[in-house]
Amino acid sequence: MDIDWTNFTPWHALAGGALIGLAASALALLNGRIAGISGILAGALAPRPGDTAWRYAFLFGMMIAPALYAAFTGGAPTIEIDADFPALAIAGLLVGLGTRYGCGCTSGHGVCGLSRLSPRSLVATLCFMATGFATVFLARHVLGG
Numbered sequence: 008m009d010i011d012w013t014n015f016t017p018w019h020a021l022a023g024g025a026l027i028g029l030a031a032s033a034l035a036l037l038n039g040r041i042a043g044i045s046g047i048l049a050g051a052l053a054p055r056p057g058d059t060a061w062r063y064a065f066l067f068g069m070m071i072a073p074a075l076y077a078a079f080t081g082g083a084p085t086i087e088i089d090a091d092f093p094a095l096a097i098a099g100l101l102v103g104l105g106t107r108y109g110c111g112c113t114s115g116h117g118v119c120g121l122s123r124l125s126p127r128s129l130v131a132t133l134c135f136m137a138t139g140f141a142t143v144f145l146a147r148h149v150l151g152g
Contacts, residue, residue: 031118034065043115044069045106109134 031042038061051062077083088095106112109131111120117135120128 027114027118028122031114031122034061035119041115041119043111043119045103045112046115 034040034042040061042065047062047065050058051066054062073083090098102112109116110127111131113132113135116125116128116131121132
């Protein structure tokens, strides 16, 4: 396996990870909430009185962030996805199903749950990672992708 050094951006990854950690910490400290995206989205789609403003603000921030990044840096990175719409739709449905069965998503378990030393989040994150490793192995070595 060769590393594509032209697209290897550890400083960008470090900065992004630090910002995710800062946002998750701020939400927990200032609002007493966990920054689990699937839970935030589920609560916004099935709102309860008095529990929606922060959810909408969080989701709006996630949607506007790429535009702000492009405005401040002079452009957005080029992203190429080598999949057709049906494959992407099925993948999205499977991810959604997994977040319901796993009682949360990677951001809730991996970022917030692990920082709270939650055993359930450790198991969930290990399952996410193992599934990711297996998927990459199958796609590259069995299916020839």
